Structure formats: structure tokens, C-alpha cells
Amino acid sequence: MGKHEKWRKIAKKVRRKRIRQSLAKIRHEKEEQEQRKREQSPTYIQLLQKYEEEEAFQEEEEARLRAEAEQRWLQIEEEAQKQWRELQKKLEEAREDRIRQNLLIKLEWEKEQKRLKDLKEAKEREREENEKRQQQLREEIENFIAHGGDTPEHLKVYIEMNPNKPVCPFFQKTSACRFKDSCSRNHIKPGVSRILLIPNFYSHYSLEQTESEYDDSSLEFENHETYSHFKDFFFDVLPEMERYGRIRQFKVCCNRESHLRGNVYVEYSTTREAVRSFHVFNGRWYGGKQLSVEFCNIESWKSAICGLHSRKRCPKGSSCNFLHVFPNPHNLFYLADRDEHRTPSRSISRAETEERNWRWSESPERFPGNHTSSHKKREEKHTRNGSNSKRRTQDRSHNRRSSKSRKRSRSRRESRNDRKDSKYR
Numbered sequence: 001m002g003k004h005e006k007w008r009k010i011a012k013k014v015r016r017k018r019i020r021q022s023l024a025k026i027r028h029e030k031e032e033q034e035q036r037k038r039e040q041s042p043t044y045i046q047l048l049q050k051y052e053e054e055e056a057f058q059e060e061e062e063a064r065l066r067a068e069a070e071q072r073w074l075q076i077e078e079e080a081q082k083q084w085r086e087l088q089k090k091l092e093e094a095r096e097d098r099i100r101q102n103l104l105i106k107l108e109w110e111k112e113q114k115r116l117k118d119l120k121e122a123k124e125r126e127r128e129e130n131e132k133r134q135q136q137l138r139e140e141i142e143n144f145i146a147h148g149g150d151t152p153e154h155l156k157v158y159i160e161m162n163p164n165k166p167v168c169p170f171f172q173k174t175s176a177c178r179f180k181d182s183c184s185r186n187h188i189k190p191g192v193s194r195i196l197l198i199p200n201f202y203s204h205y206s207l208e209q210t211e212s213e214y215d216d217s218s219l220e221f222e223n224h225e226t227y228s229h230f231k232d233f234f235f236d237v238l239p240e241m242e243r244y245g246r247i248r249q250f251k252v253c254c255n256r257e258s259h260l261r262g263n264v265y266v267e268y269s270t271t272r273e274a275v276r277s278f279h280v281f282n283g284r285w286y287g288g289k290q291l292s293v294e295f296c297n298i299e300s301w302k303s304a305i306c307g308l309h310s311r312k313r314c315p316k317g318s319s320c321n322f323l324h325v326f327p328n329p330h331n332l333f334y335l336a337d338r339d340e341h342r343t344p345s346r347s348i349s350r351a352e353t354e355e356r357n358w359r360w361s362e363s364p365e366r367f368p369g370n371h372t373s374s375h376k377k378r379e380e381k382h383t384r385n386g387s388n389s390k391r392r393t394q395d396r397s398h399n400r401r402s403s404k405s406r407k408r409s410r411s412r413r414e415s416r417n418d419r420k421d422s423k424y425r
């Protein structure tokens with residue numbers, strides 16, 4: 001290609017560019033013109049305005065919704081805060097409450113502990129004082145028993161079961177009343193006295209019978225089995241009780257009513273002797289039975305003992321409230337029955353004391369099988385005394401044969417008598 005052609009080509013290109021540019025310019029101007037025209041048209045302005053209004057409304061609305069949402073969130077937040085604060089407050093209150101409660105419980109516990117401690121101390125003090133007092137009383141009593149002198153003051157008391165009520169005539173006379181402590185009248189019991197009462201001490205099956213089965217007036221004492229049994233008891237008990245003092249009266253009841261049945265009354269010369277005897281016999285065992293000894297006052301034996309019974313003429317029979325007593329062997333203490341208190345001269349024959357069957361023991365278990373053996377002995381006695389007098393003589397001869405054992409028991413008895421002699425005679 002030649003220079004000219006090149007030039008033409010460039011010239012054409014430039015010309016086309018110029019045309020294009022001018023066309024673009026014209027188009028642009030036209031567009032601007034149209035734009036201006038459009039912008040000035042009232043519809044366009046109106047439209048724009050509308051757009052603007054809508055936009056403004058939208059923004060406003062969004063802002064409002066945002067504000068509302070924010071408000072709601074704030075409210076929820078505030079509510080939650082409030083609830084949290086309340087919860088915290090409640091928790092705090094509960095905690096304080098618990099602390100207070102614990103404190104109260106602790107205080108209460110401490111108070112209770114203190115109370116218990118005080119109580120324990122008071123009890124201990126009381127126990128000690130009691131023990132001291134008891135010890136003092138024991139010493140006083142032992143001193144009184146050992147050395148005599150005046151009766152200790154605290155023993156001189158009288159216990160009244162129903163003060164301000166009239167005195168029970170039966171109790172006053174016999175120291176026994178069928179109504180016992182529930183009697184509506186007054187029973188006056190002495191702290192100590194010269195007379196001991198051992199209720200229901202003597203027992204024999206015939207005393208357990210009712211009147212119809214066993215008529216009171218039919219008791220032919222001297223020949224009766226019951227009397228023989230009683231005599232064994234008498235020679236067993238009286239010497240033992242005599243070891244502790246001079247006896248003025250010894251009475252055993254054969255009444256069948258429970259408040260008098262088998263009651264044993266023992267009168268000593270002095271209160272001191274009675275107290276000594278009380279200390280020995282109260283709680284002791286005889287024939288498997290534990291004795292409960294009481295002090296009593298019998299002002300007159302004459303009025304305590306039913307006089308008609310000895311003449312077998314008591315019309316009251318077993319409902320009699322006075323003492324129906326076994327006649328003592330050899331009329332011992334008969335003066336006391338007439339209220340003539342003189343110590344009688346004793347005369348228990350050797351044969352009778354030898355037949356004595358000791359049933360005393362310090363406890364029911366002292367000797368193995370004691371209970372059953374004493375029971376057996378009693379049973380044997382019933383048959384022996386009652387129907388089988390032959391066997392009795394056989395037994396006696398057997399006893400005579402076994403002289404070794406007799407010697408032993410005699411030496412035992414003699415040493416006992418020696419002791420008694422040196423002490424009381």
C-alpha cells in the first residue's frame with residue numbers, strides 16, 4: 001500500500017471518529033434536553049414528589065417499628081432485670097432466713113443442752129443428798145440398835161392415810177382392814193413401834209378354803225392337822241425371832257379373809273429390839289416366800305383378838321374383822337392376851353425344838369432346789385401329819401439312828417443359843 005492510501009485510511013478513521021463524537025455529542029445534548037424537559041414536566045415533578053414522600057414514609061415507618069421493637073426489648077429487658085432482682089432478693093431473704101433458723105436451732109439446742117445438764121446435775125445432787133440422808137438415817141438406826149437411847153426423831157412419825165377423816169375402828173384395833181389403803185376412814189401407821197406385823201406370813205391350804213367348804217367352828221385345834229402344821233411353824237419362827245429381842249407376844253392368825261390370813265404379830269419389849277428384828281426379817285425368805293414386815297400399833301390385845309373364836313362361838317365366822325388366832329403351844333404369852341404385859345417364862349420342850357424344820361433362807365436361790373425341796377417337805381408334812389402317823393414314828397426312829405446329823409444340828413443350835421444368851425439374857 002502506498003503513502004496515499006495509508007493517509008486516506010487514517011483520514012477516514014479520523015473522520016469517522018469525528019462523526020461518531022459529534023453524533024454522541026448531539027445524542028447527549030438531546031438526552032439532556034429531554035431530561036431537562038422531563039424534569040420540568042409537572043407529572044415528573046409530581047412523580048418525584050410522590051417517590052420522595054413514599055420514601056420518607058417508609059423511612060418513618062421503619063424508624064417507628066425499630067423504635068417500637070427497641071422499646072419492647074427494653075421493656076422485656078427491664079422486666080427480666082426486675083425479676084432477676086426479685087429472685088436475688090428472695091434468695092437473699094431465704095439465705096438470711098436459713099441463717100436465722102440455724103441460729104435459732106443452735107440457740108434452742110444449746111438451751112436444751114443446758115437444761116438437760118442442769119437437770120442431770122440437780123438429779124445427781126438430789127441423789128447424793130438422798131444417799132447422804134439415807135446413810136445418816138442408816139447410821140442413826142444402827143446406832144439406835146447398837147446403843148439404844150432415844151428413838152431417832154425421824155422414826156417417831158405417824159403416817160395418816162386419810163387425815164381429817166374419822167379413824168378406822170378395825171385398823172385401830174388390829175392394824176389390818178379389809179379395804180386396805182382404799183378405806184375411806186383414816187389408818188394411822190407408826191414409823192416404828194414395839195410390834196411387828198408380817199402380813200400373810202403363815203400359810204396352810206386349809207386357810208385358803210371358803211367357809212362353806214371348811215367350817216371355822218369345826219377346827220378342833222389340838223387334834224387337827226392344821227394345828228400340827230402351825231406348831232411346826234411356831235417352833236421354827238419364834239426362836240428365830242427371839243434371837244433379836246425379848247418377845248412379849250406372838251400371835252398367828254387363822255382368819256381366812258385375805259387382809260388377816262396368816263398374819264403374824266410379834267411384840268418386843270422395846271422399840272429398839274423391834275427395829276433390830278425389822279431390819280433382819282424384812283425381805284428375808286421363809287419357805288420360798290419373801291417377808292414384808294410392817295410396824296404396827298396394837299393398843300390392846302384383848303380388843304384385837306376375837307374372844308368368841310377361842311370359845312368356837314364367833315357368829316361372824318370368816319367375815320370377822322378381829323383376829324382369830326391359833327392358841328400358842330403351852331399357852332405361851334397368855335398374859336399378853338389379857339393385856340398383862342409380862343415376859344413369861346419360856347418352856348419349849350427339847351422334843352419340840354428337835355422336830356423343828358428350818359425353812360429360813362437369805363434368798364430364794366441360796367440353796368439349789370430350795371424352793372422345790374421346801375415345797376416337797378411341806379407336802380410331805382401334810383401327809384405325814386395328817387394320815388400317816390405310823391410313818392412319823394418311823395421317821396423319828398430313823399432320826400434317832402442318824403445321830404451324826406443330829407449332833408451337827410444340835411451343836412449349831414447350841415451355838416445359836418449361846419449367842420442369844422450372851423446378847424439378850
Ligand SMILES: [Zn+2]
Nearest residue numbers: 168171177183
Ligand atoms: Zn379401814
Ligand SMILES: [Zn+2]
Nearest residue numbers: 306309314320
Ligand atoms: Zn370372830
